[in-house]
Amino acid sequence: MSTIRCDIVSAEAEIFHGEASMVVATGIAGELGIAPRHAPLITLLKPGAVEVIDAQGERHPYYVSGGILEVQPTVVTVLADTALRARDIDEAAARRAKEEAERMLANRGDAKTVAEAQQQLAQALAQLSALERLRKTLKH
Amino acid sequence: MAGAREIRSKIKSVANTRKVTRALEMVSASKIRRAQDLMRASRPYAKHMRRVIAHIAQATTDFRHPALKEREVKRVGYIIVSTDRGLCGGLNANLFRKLLADIREWEHQGVEVDVVTIGQKAAAFFRRIKVNMTASISHLGDRPKIEKLAGVIKVMDDAYLQGKVDRVYLCFNDFVNTMTQKPRVEVLLPLPAAAKQIAETPADAETPSVATAVVQRAHDWDYIYEPEAEPVISHVLQRYVEALVYHAVLENLASEHAARMVAMKAASDNATKAIDTLTLIYNKARQAAITQEISEIVGGAAAV
Numbered sequence: 001m002s003t004i005r006c007d008i009v010s011a012e013a014e015i016f017h018g019e020a021s022m023v024v025a026t027g028i029a030g031e032l033g034i035a036p037r038h039a040p041l042i043t044l045l046k047p048g049a050v051e052v053i054d055a056q057g058e059r060h061p062y063y064v065s066g067g068i069l070e071v072q073p074t075v076v077t078v079l080a081d082t083a084l085r086a087r088d089i090d091e092a093a094a095r096r097a098k099e100e101a102e103r104m105l106a107n108r109g110d111a112k113t114v115a116e117a118q119q120q121l122a123q124a125l126a127q128l129s130a131l132e133r134l135r136k137t138l139k140h
Numbered sequence: 141m142a143g144a145r146e147i148r149s150k151i152k153s154v155a156n157t158r159k160v161t162r163a164l165e166m167v168s169a170s171k172i173r174r175a176q177d178l179m180r181a182s183r184p185y186a187k188h189m190r191r192v193i194a195h196i197a198q199a200t201t202d203f204r205h206p207a208l209k210e211r212e213v214k215r216v217g218y219i220i221v222s223t224d225r226g227l228c229g230g231l232n233a234n235l236f237r238k239l240l241a242d243i244r245e246w247e248h249q250g251v252e253v254d255v256v257t258i259g260q261k262a263a264a265f266f267r268r269i270k271v272n273m274t275a276s277i278s279h280l281g282d283r284p285k286i287e288k289l290a291g292v293i294k295v296m297d298d299a300y301l302q303g304k305v306d307r308v309y310l311c312f313n314d315f316v317n318t319m320t321q322k323p324r325v326e327v328l329l330p331l332p333a334a335a336k337q338i339a340e341t342p343a344d345a346e347t348p349s350v351a352t353a354v355v356q357r358a359h360d361w362d363y364i365y366e367p368e369a370e371p372v373i374s375h376v377l378q379r380y381v382e383a384l385v386y387h388a389v390l391e392n393l394a395s396e397h398a399a400r401m402v403a404m405k406a407a408s409d410n411a412t413k414a415i416d417t418l419t420l421i422y423n424k425a426r427q428a429a430i431t432q433e434i435s436e437i438v439g440g441a442a443a444v
Contacts, residue, residue: 007188011286011383014184029366040199042192043366044375068376070192077188079379097256097275097291104263104276121227124157128410135417 003055004036004073008062010080015062022053023076025069032069034076041071050078144429147422151415158411164227165404171282172318172397178283179315179390186387189380190338196376197335200360203369206301207331207377216246217254217274217296217305219328221312221388222262223396224278229403231313231395232261235323239311242325243271254305256292258389274299284389286382293385297378300329307333312388313395319402321395328381 003019023034026048034041045067052060064080071077201208220239222232243253256275257263263276275295280288299305308329314322327333365372 007184009184009188011185011386012181027366032366039364040195040361041364041366042196042372042376044372068192068379070195072195075191077192079185079189079192079383081379095291097277097295100278101257101263101273101276104267104273121157121160124153125161125407128154128157128407128414132410132414135413 002036004034004038004076006052006076006078008050008052008064008078008080010064010067015078015080016052016060018052019055020052020076021055021057023078024049024051024053025078026050027069034071037073038071038076040073041069043069045069045078045080050080144422144425147418147425151418151422154411154414154418158408158415161404161407161411165401165408168397168401168404172394172401174282175390175394175397176315179387179394182383182387182390186383189383190334192376193331193380194335194338196363196373197331199362201362201369201373203373205370205373205377206303207329207373210330210332211303211306213251213306215252215254215305217256217299217308218243218325219292219296219308219310219385219388220255220257220259220262220266221310221385221392222257222259222265223392224260224280225396226261227403228396228400231321231399232265235311235313236262236265238323238325240269242309243269254296254299256296258289258292258385259392280389280393282393284386284393286386289382289385289389293381297381306330310384310388312392313399315391315394315398318398321399326384328384 003021004023006016006018006020006023007014008016021036025032025034026046027043028046029043032041032043045064047065048063050062050064052062054060062080064078067078067080069076069078197208218239220235222235226232246253252272254272254274255262255266257266257273258277258280260278263273263278266273275292277288277292296305296308300308307327309325310328311323311325314324316322327337363369
């Protein structure tokens with residue numbers, strides 16, 4: 001029996017990886033059964049089960065909360081989502097990021113303390129390397 | 141004995157520096173484990189996402205999404221991933237040097253450059269040189285969240301879709317192993333350019349070749365889109381950019397801890413060596429002073 005390679009991954013982990021004789025998933029437009037040599041297809045997934053039937057006919061069910069399904073004749077890729085996000089959160093975050101950049105540009109040369117402490121440490125390290133050189137010359 | 145006192149205080153200050161470098165080394169050593177786990181976990185998703193993107197770029201679609209079209213480059217955007225803190229060797233400096241060369245090259249061709257920065261170091265560096273910084277985010281912590289990155293991603297994404305920038309690059313330090321981190325500048329958008337880059341990167345053992353599934357077919361083909369091409373491609377694109385930027389942040393985080401650990405270890409070792417040397421010098425000075433005192437006494441006694 002011919003098989004198709006199947007990869008199911010989420011942002012956090014590789015969920016399934018191997019050969020399958022059939023992959024069943026819930027697409028946004030309805031149930032899909034993907035057999036080997038399926039025509040190229042790409043669709044969004046609804047929250048639901050993705051079932052992989054391997055070469056031995058065994059079923060491996062997985063749950064995804066949405067994602068992307070891509071089919072090539074020899075490979076099926078499921079890019080599973082883990083978290084759902086609203087559009088407006090993006091907007092607010094974009095605004096904050098812009099403000100942050102403006103703020104940075106507005107007070108150049110500020111934000112001392114940490115940077116200053118780091119500078120001092122960097123100086124100490126430079127001194128150390130100088131001492132190192134001194135040590136080498138002393139050896140002779 | 142004036143010299144001896146100075147040497148002694150110097151020894152003390154070097155010992156204090158060593159305490160700091162040791163502490164930093166140990167903090168990074170404990171954090172690197174978690175950072176590497178996170179990075180490894182996000183690698184498969186990024187890898188498969190790249191493959192899907194390479195496929196999409198090869199499809200001949202009726203629908204022309206802006207991301208699928210190569211435009212004449214008038215303005216480019218860079219998403220720059222850096223660390224929040226310093227003292228991690230040449231990690232940031234190497235990346236910025238590479239970037240700066242690229243930026244100068246673009247300017248030479250009369251192309252303008254926009255940047256968005258992730259991490260304090262990049263923000264601090266790029267506000268000093270003359271580039272247009274459109275967004276920035278810092279303090280992502282040890283467990284970066286995609287939600288926090290959404291802002292900078294959206295700024296660059298929108299700039300691209302509105303035609304303000306014609307090409308988007310992603311810059312970060314690639315974690316090779318604890319001793320090696322490689323600064324990388326990758327094309328993110330448009331997709332054909334990104335796909336070309338993916339095809340050029342040598343395939344590793346697990347992914348024989350990124351584009352194999354498609355390459356053998358010479359004739360034109362297209363996807364069956366469900367429900368339609370536009371929403372599907374837009375959605376995939378958003379996820380693609382998010383996934384890759386997120387992955388870059390994790391790679392950079394692991395690189396940061398590795399680089400800091402190595403740099404601080406070297407600094408601690410140097411401090412130890414310096415202390416040894418200074419102790420030797422101190423003992424010599426002390427011995428010289430004693431000898432001189434004795435010879436003075438002996439000389440004085442002989443004169444009597």
